[in-house]
Amino acid sequence: MNYLILLPQMILVAIAMLIPAIDLYGKDKARILPYLASGALGISLLFLAIFTGIIPLEIFDITIPTSLFGGMLVIDRFALFLQLLFGTVTLFVVMASSTYIKKNERNQGEYYSLLLIATVGMMVVAMANDLITLFIGLEIASISSYALAGFRKNDKKSAEAAMKYFIIGALSSSIVLYGISLFYGLTGTTDLAQFGTALSNLNSGQDGLLAMATIFLIAGFSFKVAAAPFHMWAPDVYQGAPTTITTFLAAGSKKMGFAALFKVFLFGLISFKADWAIAFGVMAALTMTIGNLAALKQQDLKRMLAYSSIAQAGYIMMALAVATQYALGGALFHILTHAFMKTGAFIIVAMLSVMLIGSRVEDLRGLRIKSPITAFCMAIMMLSLAGIPPLAGFASKFVLFSSAIDAGGWLIWLAVIAVINSAISLYYYARVLKEMYVLPTGKNKPIRMKEPLAMLIPIVLATAAVIIIGLYPAPFVDAAMDAARALIP
């Protein structure tokens, strides 16, 4: 029993409670709050790095995996991997927010506080080993992000995005909950570790109920990860929400949905793989195709990136169809690289709106002169999203697709569809490059502009991560495979 392993979450919760108080009484708070939030995230990331052994310090007497609260939470390699990822994404978002959220905007305390609480919720999902904790983590993160999506209270689009996100989120939560209640009735337990044995004792009359419960869970979680045919909300919400929050939703919240899917299906229900794998296969193929085809004609950068994010969710969903340790490792690796790519790309869009350049694709024209470094980073992100070697997106797609081919059978066709989709996606990613580098800038000559430093840092860091992971993927693949081994031994 070592509760010190929850130190990263405790710090985040403590600072999240402190921030509104400082917002009420503090002076010069618009300067302090982002520092406080990023400081808390930095310290909790430091602890996570010590727990995982990235920083070789033996100051805590901690064994991994640790089981807490009677098996409600289990901190294993899988949980630590995703927690590090969620923490990093939120850190980038907080850094970018310090400029994106104007100094004189209201409710800044709530903004940073809710961001930290949502991060804790996502971390709880990664640790959850029981449907109760899993659902509570999911709700903590979702409820905070409904409010964050509507943060710009004077912006009509922001309010509409919050409304759509709330209705879809609450609907999917109740569908998930209904599925969980049926599983509880079938098994008499909510402990994911006991699902396999409890379900193998079912008599044949209960098969229908088991199928229904599984369908409810698949549908509910698919809403959360915006997989087709449950994806319609994502582009609207991503476009309407403040861009930093869009970053958080695309790079963090969506990954939380996958963490929940992996926990329930690849850990709890793995013994019934033959029954649900085909459903995920069909959904994965649909999701990537619809996402890529819809992205082709988008003129708004945020909307285009939202559809691209749907397509990427389709690639990650392949792992649930393949359902092997290697595939899960590939999916976790793709989650890691995709988080960096989407964080970078969306923060660039946020920076363009701060620099008053605009967020349509044709607004990028002349960016190579206005801000060469931004143009370069955007180009790297686009190429990596399309999966061009030697960038990170190629490495993770390679592992993911090869796992499907490894498994053989109908999964080879899934891999073929995924490769064709990658080729389609190159079209709209290349359009961004064309606008930035190839097309002439027109009559009014663009002038060199000054980038806000607080946004440039996360962009450059994300770009560096994409290049480093692409050139030297071995340690990251190993970490992802270690994490996968914790779930599928």
Added chain:
Amino acid sequence: MIPLNYYLVLSAMLFCIGIYGVLTKKNAIYVLMSIEIMLNSVNINFVAFSAYSGDVTGQVFALFSIALAAAEVAIGLAIFLLLYKRYGTVELNNIKLLRW
């Protein structure tokens, strides 16, 4: 004693009424109420299963889900209030700035 099936049928019916409401109603408050009905039908399931198996986990889950539903309603009403201030209506048909 009433058989377990009766409770399950009741909760399934409530859940379907909730889904029907979410899909057909155009007023945001109606939608919120329908979602509440869905969440409460789940609680019936949990408590019924728990009472018939003698295991308390279901009742604990029902308590958690009531608390979460309350939090969800609070944030939902706040969002709809904001919507009313910006658009002057909570009829979902009239709120369509974001389209493809």
